[in-house]
Amino acid sequence: MFCRGFSWFTRIFVAVVIFTGYSHPVPVTESYTGVTLHTLTTDNSESLTVGRVQETEEVTAVDLGALLDAGNGAVVTLLAGDTRLVAHRAVLAARSPVFADMFRRVTVEGSSSQLVLSDTEGPVLRQVLAYLYTLQVPQLPIMAPQLLVAADVYGLSVLKAHCEQQLVAQLSIETAAAAGVITIRHSANRLKQAAVAFIKAHLLRVMATQGWAEAVVNDPQTVVELTHLIAETPTDTSTPGAGEGRTGPSSQPHSGHSDDGRSPATAAPPTSPQTTPQPDDVAISLLRDxxxxxxxxxxxxxxxxxxxxxxxxxxxxxxxxxxxxxxxxxxxxxxxxxxxxxxxxxxxxxxxxVNARDRWRNTPLHQAAWNDNPAVVRLLAASSADCNARDHTGNTPLHDAAMRGHLDAATALLEAGADREVRNDDGDTPLDLAKRNNHQQLIDILGSS
Structure with missing residues (x-):
């Protein structure tokens, strides 16, 4: 009787400590369903964590109560740089499909008492874990980009949605480029819509920022994808302005893209005929540089x-x-x-x-044959590719196809005039390699006269 009472006392004590803001949060991730996604449409961010508080507390209490009987191996140490945080395996697995998968797999990573998390910095991980134990979204707007990335990495859809909302509210000339890059890298669709519309409305000013320049240097492919999205997105006259002008009407460019706060009806006409650069034109100019x-x-x-x-x-x-x-x-x-x-x-x-060589003397035709791409084989052959080009071991594309058992590629090579009698540096013909690897269909084709 005493043991049962003590067990319940312990459970209540743990729950109270967690929900009153325990100062040493432990790492965790979510499968959290207590806050529903439809509440994200509210204008008051605090209301996002209200609503179904009672249900949330009950779910969390059950999760934490289960930890009391977990026994040895109940906790795991998470290492992120110089940061070490201890968390309960059961909570991690319950809240995050990523952690759950780690623990399910029978690997050194899953069975170890430590996990090294190279994708997340220590301060960010600490906030993620505080959220997962308290189910309260960190009110740290400056950390919202890093938290969104972490939420995406660990499969925390609710936290990710909150971070998207924070970043949408923070969109400005200075932050737009970074927001655009994040939305493409981490499939943040709500943020994507807002960021792309914002950048298109203030294109030239955003492209003049240091953030845009850094994105071009550090991740040019993502910038190209972003400019394609900008080009494909119709102009939205309700796009919020930069900085403190976000709540007012968006400005209409009058000679280039400007942000003078005037509505289309009152914007001054251009003093001379000028054409506003289109996003595709700007992207081309950017790439040329x-x-x-x-x-x-x-x-x-x-x-x-x-x-x-x-x-x-x-x-x-x-x-x-x-x-x-x-x-x-x-x-x-x-x-x-x-x-x-x-x-x-x-x-x-x-x-x-068409006959370019890599460090192993392979041509594009070798690559197509090795990977069984008959359509590419025919295209290259029609473009005067050397069907009997030799790599560093003397193998021709037909040798590669025969060795790998690629019937279609070999057939296309033979149709293009590849020599079935040619020998590599070991003295093997394509037929010899087909026989050695028991590719019977190729043996039949290569052995026929």
Missing amino acids: LSGEEKGKMLIAAAKEGSVSKVRTLLTVGADVEAKNENQLNALHFAAARRHVEVARRLLEDGAD
Whole structure:
């Protein structure tokens, strides 16, 4: 009887400590459903955490009560830089699908008493954990960008939505570029709509900020995606202005984009015929100013992604079609390897070397054969690719297809005139490699006269 009473006393004590603002928050993540998402439409941010308080307390008490019987291994130490925080495994797993997955998997990471979290800084992690134990959103607007990123990393949808709301309220000329980058990197759709509309309304001023310049240097691919979104978004005359003018009517540009606070009806007419730069024009100008190295990196990234429009844009602004990475792979190598036929076609039209070599002497045709991309094989062959080019071991594209068992690629190579009798540095023909790897269909094709 005494034990049962003591157990309930302990549970009540733990719950009281947590909900009265215990000064040493422990790390946790959410599966929290106590606050419903529809309350995010309110104008009073404090009301977001009110509403269903009683239900929230009951859910949390049950979670914390379960910890009393957890036994050994109930806690885990989270390491974020120099910060060490101790949390209950059960709370982490209950509140965060990411942590739950970590603990489910039988790995060193999941079974260890410590977790190293390299994606989150210590102060941010501390606030995330305080939220997960108290279910109260940290009122730290200056930390909202970092908290949003952490919420996305650990699958905390409710906290992420709150952070989006805070960042929307903070949108200004100085913060817009960073907000735009965050929204693309972390799929913050509500913030995306507001940030893109805001940047479009104040495009030239935002692009003149240090934040925009840093984004171009540090994450040019994301900036390109952002400018595409800006170009595709229709102008919204209700977009809030910058700084203290957010609550007033948005200004209409009169010669370029300005923020003089005047409505379209009262804005002064232009003194001379001028054309407001369109977002696509501004994006092109921005990309032209990048170094050749940056353009080359972006072109390779666009080819990997398979984006014809980005490849076209980058080639338009002068990206070197032969730009290579540290392994001497160029955009055409990646397009060939990843089945991006239209990207490969666009690169070839712009003069890409169809027989370019990487550090292992592979051509784009080797890449297409190795990855079984018959459509790219045919495209390259039609563009005068050397079907019998040898890599550093003497293998031709047909050797690669035979070794890997890629029937379609091998057939396309044979149709293009690849030599089935050619031998590599070990003296093997494609047929020898097909036999060694038991690829019967290829044996039949390569063995026939």
